[in-house]
Amino acid sequence: MTDDLTELPGVGDKTAEKLEDAGYGSLESIGASSAAELQEAADIGEKTAQSAISAAHEQLDHGYSTGKEKLEERDAVNRIATGSEEFDELMGGGVESHSITEVYGEYGSGKTQVALQLTVNVQKGEEGKKAVFIDTEDTFMPERVKQMAEAEDMDAEEVLDNIFVARAFNSDHQILLGDKAQEICEENDIGLIVVDSLTGEFRSDYVGRGQLAERQQKLNKHMKNLKKLASTYNAAVMVTNQVMSNPDQMFGDPTKAIGGHIAGHNSTFRIYLRKSKKDKRVARLVDSPYLPEGEAAFKITEEGIRDA
Ligand code: GTP
Ligand code: MG
Numbered sequence: 542m543t544d545d546l547t548e549l550p551g552v553g554d555k556t557a558e559k560l561e562d563a564g565y566g567s568l569e570s571i572g573a574s575s576a577a578e579l580q581e582a583a584d585i586g587e588k589t590a591q592s593a594i595s596a597a598h599e600q601l602d603h604g605y606s607t608g609k610e611k612l613e614e615r616d617a618v619n620r621i622a623t624g625s626e627e628f629d630e631l632m633g634g635g636v637e638s639h640s641i642t643e644v645y646g647e648y649g650s651g652k653t654q655v656a657l658q659l660t661v662n663v664q665k666g667e668e669g670k671k672a673v674f675i676d677t678e679d680t681f682m683p684e685r686v687k688q689m690a691e692a693e694d695m696d697a698e699e700v701l702d703n704i705f706v707a708r709a710f711n712s713d714h715q716i717l718l719g720d721k722a723q724e725i726c727e728e729n730d731i732g733l734i735v736v737d738s739l740t741g742e743f744r745s746d747y748v749g750r751g752q753l754a755e756r757q758q759k760l761n762k763h764m765k766n767l768k769k770l771a772s773t774y775n776a777a778v779m780v781t782n783q784v785m786s787n788p789d790q791m792f793g794d795p796t797k798a799i800g801g802h803i804a805g806h807n808s809t810f811r812i813y814l815r816k817s818k819k820d821k822r823v824a825r826l827v828d829s830p831y832l833p834e835g836e837a838a839f840k841i842t843e844e845g846i847r848d849a
Pocket of ligand 2: 653
């Protein structure tokens with residue numbers, strides 16, 4: 542989806558080219574940008590950037606809309622099944638497109654398993670779409686995806702072929718991969734973007750107290766970018782976040798407060814996962830704009846996520 546950007550005031554061929562190269566090829570992406578972003582991307586002044594943004598909004602008919610139009614927009618939202626009906630019910634039908642869902646919990650609580658299941662389930666049915674997986678902990682397991690796909694009677698190779706996986710080596714690289722995901726979204730019908738884990742690299746890259754502000758700022762920018770992808774391409778974004786089982790033990794570690802705080806403000810839905818007996822897990826919907834708080838039990842089986 543590339544629009545003719547030269548129709549925007551002050552944007553000539555050269556500027557349009559620079560914008561496109563930097564990933565701002567559509568009116569949607571320009572409208573969703575800040576002036577500072579565009580200034581940097583296309584080497585233009587603040588005024589030009591601002592008027593390009595407002596013109597993009599105007600052309601896209603952004604601004605006030607009626608409640609009825611908002612409802613129609615909501616109708617376009619897709620929901621990805623989790624594999625467990627009870628879990629889906631908790632989420633109002635599944636993991637929603639157009640927003641960020643944060644899944645947090647301690648190690649082994651099932652965050653990655655849920656993420657992998659979603660990369661399979663987003664492909665199901667006639668309206669099936671593809672997935673992007675930004676992997677910061679080397680936890681993307683193709684064999685596991687294969688297992689889950691076969692349990693759904695899907696062609697495992699095809700399923701794997703429809704997942705774009707990138708390994709992030711540090712937090713800057715992770716941010717870059719987030720930016721690059723836009724190109725993939727332009728060229729493919731992407732219904733899901735996973736970042737597993739959202740905070741791990743940030744935690745190790747910014748250790749001291751003095752670096753907290755910078756970490757917070759970078760993480761915020763990263764999430765704003767993910768949010769933009771979610772709304773531009775009507776994709777579901779799912780990010781994972783680890784929490785310490787006993788924060789007191791990790792004296793001085795600010796991860797919980799900071800990562801949680803920034804991630805929380807930028808996420809539409811927040812789900813807390815915890816281990817229960819044996820292979821049972823409990824998902825708690827902690828934050829949602831319109832769904833009641835509640836819990837769902839599920840289990841992790843050979844086939845994937847299932848009802849408990
Ligand atoms: P961290 O990334 O370490 O924070 O953990 P996580 O929350 O991502 O946990 P993950 O999703 O990796 O869950 C791991 C757990 O899933 C394991 O401890 C197993 O209990 C379960 N699991 C993974 N694969 C299988 C499988 O093939 N069969 C069954 N029954 N359980 C599995
Ligand atoms: Mg994991």
